[in-house]
Amino acid sequence: MVSLCVASQKGGVGKTTVALNLAFSLARRGLRVLLVDTDPAGAIGLSLTKKLSQAPGLAEYIVQKKPLAQLVVQSKLPELKILTVGRVAPEDAMGFQSALADGNVLKRIEREATDVELMVVDTPSGFGGATIGAMRACRYVLCPVQAEPIAARSVLRIFDVLGSLREKGANTEVVGILLTMLQTRQASSLGVAEDLWSSLPASLLFDTTIPRDPLFLDASASGVPVGLLKRRPPPVAMVFDQLAAELEARISIDERGMSNEPIALVD
């Protein structure tokens, strides 16, 4: 199994939106995906349904040692499963994050989820225990950067943090930096994008960028990935299909001997 976390120092840059929509697109491409929420604010559950936001999840896995199979929620898409954060009282949020900090909880989940090919982990903003634990446990980190001046400044911080984790034995690498909420018709937003394109190695930035689009707000208000917002998905949903394809080309997923030859259109 391969694991990937979505992390950034700054809050509100689109981590949860990316984790959910990317997990959905990857599952639609046929990968068996487990989406894990480590944010004590319960962002994934909250953005899906009220019922899911109150369901047991990661917290109950840690504290009550409940079996993973009892906590993982099957989505309507056969390839996509979700482990919500569970019930974390505000006063327990620090303890919850500390329990994740050494990465062992996520590593155990990775070992136990034997039917999963890719684990996608959403993290809270900043470098608290949940994020550090995810960066220790996962093979790859995807860093969303909001296309606005302040957000771009903090992007390189993740490399410092990753550097010190690697010195302590982590085997994690940045799989790519993803520009989010890009407004190509707004000079300041485009300026940030151009700065990043000219200052960072091309291999580090995803070619795909996520535009700012009110449909993402509609999708989270309706509790769905944007690809399920309408019977015929809106064009903006396709950016996550493109990102999923780009991501798959950057990571190696063990597909257990599946052929990668062209598929005949007719027999």
Ligand SMILES: Nc1ncnc2c1ncn2[C@@H]1O[C@H](COP(=O)(O)OP(=O)(O)OP(=O)(O)O)[C@@H](O)[C@H]1O
């Ligand atoms: N591409 C986009 N276009 C428009 N709105 C967006 C886009 N991406 C995310 N949003 C909205 O911006 C807000 C913040 O996004 P999101 O929750 O994904 O960020 P986050 O990085 O997970 O935040 P936090 O650090 O609080 O966990 C949400 O209301 C979300 O619906």
Ligand SMILES: [Mg+2]
């Ligand atoms: Mg979030």
